[in-house]
Amino acid sequence: MKQTIRLDPSDNVVTATRPLEAGAQVETVTTTGLIPSGHKIATAAIAEGAPIRKYAQLIGYAAQPIAAGDHVHTHNVAFRNTDEEYAYSTDLRPAAPAAQSDSFMGYRRANGTVGTRNYIAIVTSVNCSATAARQIAAHFTPDRLAAYPNVDGVCAFVHGTGCGMAGDGEGFEALQRVMWGYARHPNHAGVLMVGLGCEMNQIDWLLEAYGLEQGPLFQTMNIQNVAGLRRTVEAGIAKIEAMLPLANAQTRTPCPASDLKVALQCGGSDAWSGITANPALGHACDLLVAQGGTGVLAETPEIYGAEHLLTRRAIDRATGDKLIGLIRWWEDYTARNRGSMDNNPSPGNKKGGLTTILEKSLGAAAKGGTTPLTGVYKYAEPVTARGFTFMDSPGYDPASVTGQIAGGCNLVCFTTGRGSAFGSKPAPTIKVATNSEMYGRMIDDMDVNAGTILTDGISVEEKGREIYELFLRIASGTASKSEAQGLGDYEFVPWQIGAVM
Amino acid sequence: MKQTIRLDPSDNVVTATRPLEAGAQVETVTTTGLIPSGHKIATAAIAEGAPIRKYAQLIGYAAQPIAAGDHVHTHNVAFRNTDEEYAYSTDLRPAAPAAQSDSFMGYRRANGTVGTRNYIAIVTSVNCSATAARQIAAHFTPDRLAAYPNVDGVCAFVHGTGCGMAGDGEGFEALQRVMWGYARHPNHAGVLMVGLGCEMNQIDWLLEAYGLEQGPLFQTMNIQNVAGLRRTVEAGIAKIEAMLPLANAQTRTPCPASDLKVALQCGGSDAWSGITANPALGHACDLLVAQGGTGVLAETPEIYGAEHLLTRRAIDRATGDKLIGLIRWWEDYTARNRGSMDNNPSPGNKKGGLTTILEKSLGAAAKGGTTPLTGVYKYAEPVTARGFTFMDSPGYDPASVTGQIAGGCNLVCFTTGRGSAFGSKPAPTIKVATNSEMYGRMIDDMDVNAGTILTDGISVEEKGREIYELFLRIASGTASKSEAQGLGDYEFVPWQIGAVM
Ligand SMILES: [Ca+2]
Ligand SMILES: [Ca+2]
Ligand SMILES: [Ca+2]
Ligand SMILES: [Ca+2]
Ligand SMILES: [Ca+2]
Incomplete structure (x- = not known):
């Protein structure tokens, strides 16, 4: 085991990986006292008021002169509150361009985004359609999906919210963003949205807000319109069965x-x-x-x-x-x-x-x-x-x-x-x-x-x-x-x- | 279809079940104008300032003299805000004693409470143990439970909270009450609690707060202690298998x-x-x-x-x-x-x-x-x-x-x-x-x-x-x-x- 970890070449501290006695050799310096495991050691002298650097970043200032090899901790580090004194874009270190271009095998979608998996999703608007979504997904066992080897599965995204909430404001908007984000996710070849009908988080509002239209790989339904759980599950299974051949036609490309x-x-x-x-x-x-x-x-x-x-x-x-x-x-x-x-x-x-x-x-x-x-x-x-x-x-x-x-x-x-x-x-x-x-x-x-x-x-x-x-x-x-x-x-x-x- | 509904003999209004023309006979009175479906009709004269009663309760006061047969709505009803003027125990109408004592067939538990079902529950402390709980429950298919006809099933109670929350206060206390309420529910013959280990909603705190001790029908475990998902699922299945014969020994009695x-x-x-x-x-x-x-x-x-x-x-x-x-x-x-x-x-x-x-x-x-x-x-x-x-x-x-x-x-x-x-x-x-x-x-x-x-x-x-x-x-x-x-x-x-x- 190495006895210290350096996180960046520009750091003036390293971290002990195990307890070190005084006199231990650490890089080019010698510890001046006991260093507990996980604690920091100065690898250069640090003047009073000078920055302590770890992760190539400022973590505090020397509260007193710190010698090379000293234990660096709360006893000799000051933290000045820099509230409201923000600097912008003063520490830009762009990545060096890569020597070679790497690639992976992904599902390139019509809109240009790339999936790493190829699922069909059932997205719910409210807890009231949770069992419907789970029962639809449960129908698609490995046996029933065997004919569609390019489809990774049918997933139900079920949650505890969607009603008993304000119909506008940050909570509502965050939930609608989540639904739309899962609906549009590149790892989804097809999406079925299932709601109850009278919930606050209306599927129709989402379609309107984001200008969505139903199509062969994007369908929505509400239990109250379809008339009950059983018929909703049957209709949902049929909708996904229709999506499966289309989803299975998707293949991985570099x-x-x-x-x-x-x-x-x-x-x-x-x-x-x-x-x-x-x-x-x-x-x-x-x-x-x-x-x-x-x-x-x-x-x-x-x-x-x-x-x-x-x-x-x-x-x-x-x-x-x-x-x-x-x-x-x-x-x-x-x-x-x-x-x-x-x-x-x-x-x-x-x-x-x-x-x-x-x-x-x-x-x-x-x-x-x-x-x-x-x-x-x-x-x-x-x-x-x-x-x-x-x-x-x-x-x-x-x-x-x-x-x-x-x-x-x-x-x-x-x-x-x-x-x-x-x-x-x-x-x-x-x-x-x-x-x-x-x-x-x-x-x-x-x-x-x-x-x-x-x-x-x-x-x-x-x-x-x-x-x-x-x-x-x-x-x-x-x-x-x-x-x-x-x-x-x-x-x-x-x-x-x-x-x- | 009856054209009106009376909710209590003491009410001075009834509700129209369909639109009524002026001159319609309603109980002992005659409507004095058009009454829309769902709206109220006075079945007696109500003096200005006198209470309007529906559900045998005050719903407002007559803002003007109301004649028998009049439409009763916002145009002739005043609502006085009675904020801070609470009366206590002035409207006590105890139930008349029943003529006969009814009974049902239930599961009488050792502590005297009675269950209407006989489940084994898997109660989770945090979302981080959700899949573990679901996989344990999924093991107990109808085939595997066939030998235990008195057991209605193995249920996983899984949720989205339990960490990323304050470790005291009303939200925390409410969640611990829910867990303890499900653990103690008379419809549960046995309970397994499953946590992760580092979550805010600690199973150990719950055991301490409520003085609970593990026994043949009450077990707890944490994924971090059991060392991973697979071993947690295996251990959970074994714990529930041990509970099944005991749960199956419970029977319904009057x-x-x-x-x-x-x-x-x-x-x-x-x-x-x-x-x-x-x-x-x-x-x-x-x-x-x-x-x-x-x-x-x-x-x-x-x-x-x-x-x-x-x-x-x-x-x-x-x-x-x-x-x-x-x-x-x-x-x-x-x-x-x-x-x-x-x-x-x-x-x-x-x-x-x-x-x-x-x-x-x-x-x-x-x-x-x-x-x-x-x-x-x-x-x-x-x-x-x-x-x-x-x-x-x-x-x-x-x-x-x-x-x-x-x-x-x-x-x-x-x-x-x-x-x-x-x-x-x-x-x-x-x-x-x-x-x-x-x-x-x-x-x-x-x-x-x-x-x-x-x-x-x-x-x-x-x-x-x-x-x-x-x-x-x-x-x-x-x-x-x-x-x-x-x-x-x-x-x-x-x-x-x-x-x-
Ligand atoms: Ca309700
Ligand atoms: Ca309600
Ligand atoms: Ca049974
Ligand atoms: Ca974190
Ligand atoms: Ca995190």
């Missing part, structure tokens, strides 16, 4: 890596998330961006406190200001729901070596790599920019990923330290373990072990390339671990914003 | 009707809901209360504006004040979520004949009959009082019924005008149509046609007795229409109160 849009996600994080799996995923994102592809970071509460570092990476002022607008919205949202946006390191975080809110938030944001922030989106809004982008969402995994998929992500990459059994449809989830112990214990669920950065001296860059190459294989049709286990049918959770009435 | 606790619910209401199905269900509730049984009204936003009529029915001041406390909480909840508690008749309601907020709210409250209000409960709180009770909940059907079932309801009775395909587990749902047209159209979903009150001259009392007798049959094991169609596996929706973070 597509450039630039057609990949990857949801960057973490859940069940641990002290190593910000050191191993998140930076490795960030490097994979950089490699993808170098190809012209797209990474979508989310989980606004988890980047709280580091937003002014992201504005410096914003390609322009408008993009940076959109991000700040999200932060202000969250402060209000949590306040009026009697919560708070406290993302400061907890006592446990500090014991693990996290010194400031910047460092903690950067550990989460590390999933997004180092390239410029090219776009900021509302929850479930279509992501149209290429490059590294941000989407507003809660940190809660299923709600966040639902928004990312609605935005058009055709792959999900999910880092976890405690261990998660998450999976998603229609975009498959790749899971990356932050530590080798959990990877070994949950090997049926984990696709990648980023713990080898600690245990086997693998570099963040090597691990990032491994993840990036897995993107291409999974996108081409290889099943991820969660996919092989049949996950993804019960993790569709539209973010519910307003009051339930 | 139980008094007083052991029934019926959730009173409406959804997809129409102009006839308050005239046919709701009053008929109210009479069924009165018959049940006369036996010593319990009815649980809910849907706080829908009784808004009539709360001071319910305080008059409250058995004591504390019970009435609890109800007022809920109303105040809702005013705050909707305001801070940028909504409002407007339950006034809409233009469409007025066109249909609803004159005041009192009349509208009484139409919803009519499901609760006429007997004293014996208890008021928080969402998902155990209902311990006998008689007519009230539970706080949204109007949204799946969220409201989830609270009622968590409170111990072993039957659900659901009135609908537009038509609903709702169903529930572990307590079965009986559906009552408000009109004959929809009943005929959705006959596979509707158990009772209360539209015959309009079309066939059946009295509210007769229809109420039909519903009450159906309670006893369904409670004894006859499948309701929704149950026969396999509904109830996807309608478990805990009310999500706070911010999703």
